[in-house]
Amino acid sequence: MKPRNTKAKTKIKELIISSYTxxxxSEIQNSLQGLCDRVTIYRVLERLLDExxxxxxxxxxxxxxFASCQSCSSEHSHNHIxxxxxxxxSLTCLEDVEPTYKLPNNYKVSEMNFTLSGLCPQCS
Amino acid sequence: MKPRNTKAKTKIKELIISSYTxxxxSEIQNSLQGLCDRVTIYRVLERLLDExxxxxxxxxxxxxxFASCQSCSSEHSHNHIxxxxxxxxSLTCLEDVEPTYKLPNNYKVSEMNFTLSGLCPQCS
DNA sequence: ATTACTTTTGCAACATTGTTGCATTAAGGA
DNA sequence: TCCTTAATGCAACAATGTTGCAAAAGTAAT
Structure with a gap:
């Protein structure tokens, strides 16, 4: 199972990497304008996640x-806000924000999902 | 548009209030065992949210x-972990945990969505 | 209890999102 | 160029959520 570089994968990867948000x-599907099947997008996204x-x-x-972020590749930590x-x-990564919190005992945390909503700098 | 108390609404409200998680x-639908239509559940949930x-x-x-929580009714703040x-x-409320974080300027926060995953006390 | 008003429900139909199986296509190393 | 197998397209399906409309059921007033 050696991954291959296909048209669809290359294009989708480019799209996500070059997108600020x-x-x-469905957004990816709209951008691709029929370059590949809907199912292929799902499968390519899965592979990009794996990799x-x-x-x-x-x-x-x-x-x-789905997003790519700088710190991901180097530090392999997706635990950002x-x-x-x-x-x-728009949904954007705030890679430098690290929240602190204090949990009750006996909870074992392995992942964090923290999203704030409101107005972004462009909209406020 | 004065809300009415119907069988479906009463039962669903009870279910959620008495549930720890x-x-x-779909979980609600399974518990109700055909008491009402699928669509009705969606609509009742919407009303319970409104109220x-x-x-x-x-x-x-x-x-x-969907969950009910103690602090909701009194303080009207759903901003907990x-x-x-x-x-x-299981998905549970940790109502006493208040995270701290420091955002860059120009972001206006109105809502928080913070979920930690891992093992709960029962499972760890 | 009956009536009248209006909310709520059920049903059918539809939209969106995501998954699976399988035959066909194409990537990339030999 | 050939060969192997990863990747794709298509069809079919499942799950989740939404909408319109006629029928049913709350609730308040009589």
Missing amino acids: ALSQ DIIHKIVNTDGVIK HFSCQKCK | ALSQ DIIHKIVNTDGVIK HFSCQKCK
Whole structure:
């Protein structure tokens, strides 16, 4: 199972890397303009996740989005905050923000999902 | 538009209030055993949200869940942490945990969505 | 209890999102 | 160029959520 570079994969990877905001499957589909099947997009996204090229974020409305981020590749930590703008609907990574919190005993944390919503700098 | 108390609404409200964990639409549907239509559940949940009896939480996998919590009714603040157990799949409110974070300028925050995943006390 | 008003429900139909199986296509190393 | 197998397209399906409309059921007044 050696991964191959196909038209679809290359294009989708480019799209996500060059996008400032996280993209959903349907947004990607619209950008591709029929370059490949809907199913292929799902499968390519899965592969890009496996290869740690992108990461997955659940938006505050439950819509799943995909983004690449700088720190991912180097430090392999996807534990950063995301910001969801209620006006322009953009979802962005705030990679430098590290929240602190104090949990009760006996909870073992392995992942964090932290999204703030409101107005982004462009919209406020 | 004066809200009415119907069988479906009463039962669903009871279900959510008496549940320790947040419930999804499908979990509610299974509990109701055909008491009402699928569509009715969606509509009742919407009304309960409007009336601030329950609140909505997006789980880490994008599944939307509903819960009632003590502090909601009194302080009207849904800004607390949630915990999603990867083993028993439960989603619970951690109402006393208040995270701190420092955002860059120009972001206006109006809502918070913070879910930690891992193992809950029962499962760890 | 009956009536009248309006909310709520059920049903059917539809839209969106995501998954799976399988035959076909194409990437890339020999 | 050939060969192997990863990747794709298509069809079919499942799950989740939404909408319109006629019928049913709350609730307040009589």
